[in-house]
Amino acid sequence: MSPRITAAVALRVLTQLRRDHRTAAMLLVLPTLLMSLLWWMFVDLPGAGFSALGPALLALVPFIVMFLVTSVTTLRERTSGTLERLLVMPMGKLDFLLGYLVAFGLVAALQSAVAVGTCVWLLDLRVVGSAWLLLLVAVVDAVLGTALGLLVSAFARTEFQAVQFMPAVVIPQILLCGLFVARDQLPRALEVVSDVLPLSYAVDAMQAVATSTDPVWGDVGVVAAYAVAAVALGALTLRRQTA
Numbered sequence: 199m200s201p202r203i204t205a206a207v208a209l210r211v212l213t214q215l216r217r218d219h220r221t222a223a224m225l226l227v228l229p230t231l232l233m234s235l236l237w238w239m240f241v242d243l244p245g246a247g248f249s250a251l252g253p254a255l256l257a258l259v260p261f262i263v264m265f266l267v268t269s270v271t272t273l274r275e276r277t278s279g280t281l282e283r284l285l286v287m288p289m290g291k292l293d294f295l296l297g298y299l300v301a302f303g304l305v306a307a308l309q310s311a312v313a314v315g316t317c318v319w320l321l322d323l324r325v326v327g328s329a330w331l332l333l334l335v336a337v338v339d340a341v342l343g344t345a346l347g348l349l350v351s352a353f354a355r356t357e358f359q360a361v362q363f364m365p366a367v368v369i370p371q372i373l374l375c376g377l378f379v380a381r382d383q384l385p386r387a388l389e390v391v392s393d394v395l396p397l398s399y400a401v402d403a404m405q406a407v408a409t410s411t412d413p414v415w416g417d418v419g420v421v422a423a424y425a426v427a428a429v430a431l432g433a434l435t436l437r438r439q440t441a
Contacts, residue, residue, distance in 0.1 A: 207297020
């Protein structure tokens with residue numbers, strides 16, 4: 199692995215994103231629009247409303263958006279033959295994946311900063327803990343979506359197949375993360391499954407920061423570990439081209 203090559207790949211991806219205005223808008227604007235829509239739905243209703251659901255959705259929305267965009271974009275590199283041409287050069291698969299992770303990680307940080315800033319300072323999301331810690335959890339969660347998108351792209355053959363992985367990889371995590379039913383109230387078998395899904399820890403960390411000052415480093419560490427494992431597995435399974 200070469201830091202110089204990884205940085206070159208990241209710069210190339212960021213340049214492509216800057217030129218692709220629709221993808222850039224989806225990455226940076228869509229999460230904030232969705233959070234604003236949720237606030238609008240709850241603004242006139244009694245009770246906690248937006249402040250109750252907002253932290254969990256701050257974990258879900260960036261995760262989903264980064265997963266979709268990363269998986270499709272990376273797969274396009276293979277189907278177009280770009281990856282095969284790049285790997286002829288002195289660049290390893292890990293350089294390629296880390297370059298993408300760095301590039302989309304920077305985008306995830308900007309995306310999360312906009313979404314968290316909008317929710318906390320414009321939409322009045324109540325946060326007992328630190329808003330900066332809320333931002334950190336959002337960034338790590340978005341990076342997890344990026345890492346899983348990179349992993350999925352190693353197995354898919356077409357962009358449509360990459361999207362088809364979403365019901366298998368993303369939706370179960372949404373259902374079992376505690377958004378609809380508290381995880382400790384799930385049937386025991388589902389609770390065990392929930393305990394091994396990374397999004398559960400991201401949602402737990404978000405809700406803990408929003409409602410208390412309890413430390414969340416354990417949950418953040420679990421999410422980060424899953425992201426590292428996903429990239430490592432992706433490097434082992436990534437093919438030069440799609441047959």
